[in-house]
Amino acid sequence: MRLSRARVTNYRGIIDTGWFDVEKNKTIMVGPNEAGKTAVLQALQQINPPPDVPKFDALRDYPRSKYNDITTGRVDPKTVTVVEVEFELDDADRAAIPPTMHSVRYAFSRRLDNSARHNLLDAPPLPTFGSITKDLTRLCAHIDPRAEAKTPGGPSPSAELASITNEWTATTAIEGERATALKSWLDKSLPLVDEANDTEEKRFDSLVAAAAAYVDRATALKVLDGRKPVFVLFNNYFRVRPLIQLDHLAQRLSNSVLDDDQYDYGNVCLLKLLGFTAQELSDLGRTSPPAANNPTALQTYRDQLDKRTYQLNAASVQLTNEIRSVWRPREGRAEADKLRIQADGQYLKVVVEDELGVDIELHQRSEGFQWLVSFFVVFFAEAAGKHKNAILLLDEPGLSLHGLKQREFRSTLSRLSESNQTIYTTHSPFLVGPDELNLVRVVEMLDRIVGTKVHTTVTSGDPAALLPLQEALGYDLAQSLFTQERNLVLEGLTDYWYVDATAALLRAADVVNLNEKVALVPAASAGKVVYYATILYAQNFKVAALLDSDVAGDQAAQQETLVHTLGNKCILRTKDAYSGPVAKPEIEDLLRETLVNIAKESLAIDVTVDAAAQPARPIIDLLESTGSGFSKYKLAKAYIRWARDHSASDLTATERDQFKVLIEKINKALK
Structure with a gap:
């Protein structure tokens, strides 16, 4: 399940x-210190912490x-x-819950005393006694005579039902013991229903479904409670020591006495990644070769050493490949560094082989490189355990990395989030991509009386909260302005999102391919x-502009400078591609029907009737007229989400x- x-x-x-x-997949929280x-x-x-995490404490929390x-x-x-979530x-x-519950969402909350509550959202409502009274009366009228004929003078089904429901009112929900009692009565009554009577068969089935609704709900709650992901918080990134003394570590682990500096946790993760315990590697380091005249013992000894070598090598290759995806070689170097894990007697060493073939201990490398190695060791070691079906909460990852390394590490975070x-x-602005602003949540605290607020939209009353976003956009814009030979200048960020997302859909469907060398600015x-446009044109780049066909566009x-710079052929208007009745179409009008549906489903703004009745009215004008606090930004963001889960075939043909x-x-x- 996914946290929503x-x-x-x-x-x-x-x-x-x-x-x-x-x-x-990935959500980014930005904001100033103390926010x-x-x-x-x-x-x-x-919500669902690993077993060793301290719980809420009223005194502290x-x-x-x-x-x-x-x-x-x-x-x-x-x-x-204290915390409530929806999944x-x-x-x-x-697939794990009853079919009647397939459309639900799962809600879970945790209170200050660490008790929990959960619920199903959008679940079918539980039937009430009033909603099934007529069917029960008619069923009793059908089976009472058959029961009397089968057992003359015996208790009638209607009398038994009355003893169950004598305190029920029309609004009584069929749940808990009431649902169980009703289901038992129905099971007992089944042989009395004439199977040749389709009407009574259907009536009986509907009553069984009503009695089972609570059971389905309870079953779904129990199953989903067991399937909710573990929330794993990384706010202290444990370091792996470059030299581990195996016998000492094995002794501390057996006595449950670990170092206060928390290095042992990183070392334990390294051993878990290797598939050995500290004691096993320590014992191998002490073992002497058996006598040459004992071939069986000699083969066993050799197999143990080979197993150790192969597993150390496999772990070294895995870590090297992951680190190389982020820590790329500097210009002029033949290849990136290799990480190697070596066992020597009672010592386990982590060394880095540079481009000269020289082995250097991990602690002699930069702080950023050490952090990266330790991060991957801890993550991969835990991935088979508590990180499986887990939500990762990373607090300030990559602080020790250079800005450009952080930018590369951003792609690693994206891969992890898949x-x-x-x-x-x-x-850091380098951990927020210019195409990831829709993933950002701004955290701010303007007043301690009001406390911390989290904004889904990119908005804040504190300029410091938006600083990483401004820097990220500024950096990317500076890069894109002077690196791409072909540039399409758009009016704003929402236009960028519509063009980029829709072009991706059409490219995937092989409808049309936006030249990948075109930078959207x-x-x-x-x-x-x-x-x-003027700045880009001055660099001898090819430049075009896309403008809405509204008043601002x-x-x-008609600006003389723009016409003189680009020429009319490179000033593109939305009306040039639009085929509908809107006189001054904006880019949103090119996606009119899809955006009407998205506004209804994602923003709870329903203009379906008005849009059909007023086809010549711009879609943005219709949405703004609802007085519901409509935002073009929220609509564009909702479209991006929609595009991730849909294909070009889900757009209309127009x-x-x-x-x-x-x-x-x-x-x-x-061109």
């Missing part, structure tokens, strides 16, 4: 974060300013919800398109044709 929404309340500096969405990012992750972990409410008894920890089910979850849903916090507004398209025309015009203008 979360909310934290009454935890340390957090009064109420508000509900915030969690992405399917509460770490606290959010710590609270989330308590309840907001200090309100702790007097606990000591005076005005607030009972049993009633204080969406995957195919494996649905199998383990990942939420991480960061201050979002300007801040239609009025600023001219500045971006018309004004920008939408596909319009975007095909648009992309062909872009390719032609920038």
